[in-house]
Amino acid sequence: MEIVDQLDLSEAVNAYASTGSRPYHPAMLVVSLLYGYATGVFFSRKLAQARHDSIDFRYICANTHPDHRTIADFRKRFLDELAGLFTQVLLIAQAKLGTVSLGGTKVKASASKRKALSWEHANRLEEQLKGEV
Template identity: 25%
Template sequence: MYQNYTTGQTALTLNLDFTIPNNHLANTISCFVDSIPEDVLLGDTAKTGRPAYHPAMMLKILLFAYSRRVFSGRKIELMLEENLPMMVLAEHQKISYHTINNFRSSDHANELVKKSFLYFTNLLEAEGLINEGAIFIDGTKIEADANRYTFVWRKAAEKFHEKLKGQAVELYDELIAKEVVKAMAQEKVQTSQG
C-alpha cells in the first residue's frame, strides 16, 4: 500500500508562479521515471503501518539529487525544503533523511536504479539520440597521444561492447560504494552521537 501520488492532479496553491521550465532536468527525470512500467516500480510492500512514499517519487528525488552530485540524505532533505525542482518532484511533501536512506538502502531501490539505467538506454535509443551501432563511428580510435591513430575493426569493437557494459555497471557500483554508502555511514554516526 502506498500513499496517493498523482503528479497530474490539480491542487489549490497560493502562488502559481512557482514553476520550472519544460526543458528543465527535473521534468526530463520525471518523464523518464513515469515511462518505467508500474510492475518494475512497485515492489512488495508491508500491509500494515503507515503507507510508504511512492517509489516513483523517491526514484525521481534520488536521480535529481545524484545529477546534482548530492549523495547525503540530509543534504537531499535540505534540497527538498529549498530547491524548487525537488519540491515539484516530491509534490511539496516533507521527507526525512532517514526515510530517504531507508529507501535507497533497500534491495528494491538498488534494483530499481540499476534497471532505470537499462530503461534510460532504451529511451535514448527510442528517441533516436543513440543507437546500438553508436560505438562504431568511423573505425578510428583516438589514443591518449593525439598524434597517434589506430584502426579498430568493427568485430573487435563488438567483442568489447559487452565488457564496456560490465564496466559501466562496475562504475555505478563504485559510485554507490564511494559516495552514497559513505554519506549514509556518516549520517548514521551523526545520528547515534546525537
C-alpha cells in the first residue's frame, strides 16, 4: 500500500469535478486494482465481492465498498493511466529489490519435462506479458 504514495496519481485526482458527491479516492481504487491483479482477482464483480469477504481487501480499501460499476468505470476511464502506474510499480519494486540471486546448486527434481519452460519460450512469454502491460 505504501507504494501508491510514490505513484503519480495527479491525472486521476484532477479528473474528478469538485462538485457533487465525494468520489472514492483514486489511490484506494488503484491499490485495490493492483492488489487484485497480483492475487488473481481481475473482474469488477469479484473485486467488489472481495471487499466484503476478504480481510486483506477490506484493509487495503479502508473498509469502503465501491460497487462493481464504480470499479469498472474507473478502470475503463483510466485504462491508459493504469498501465503506466503498473509500470511505475514494477520499476519501484525493481529499485527496492535490486538483483535477486539464488545459489547454483543442482537438485534432482521430479518435474515434468513437458511442463518445464525453455529459455526461448520464457523469453517469448516475457515479451507477450510486456505487450499486455
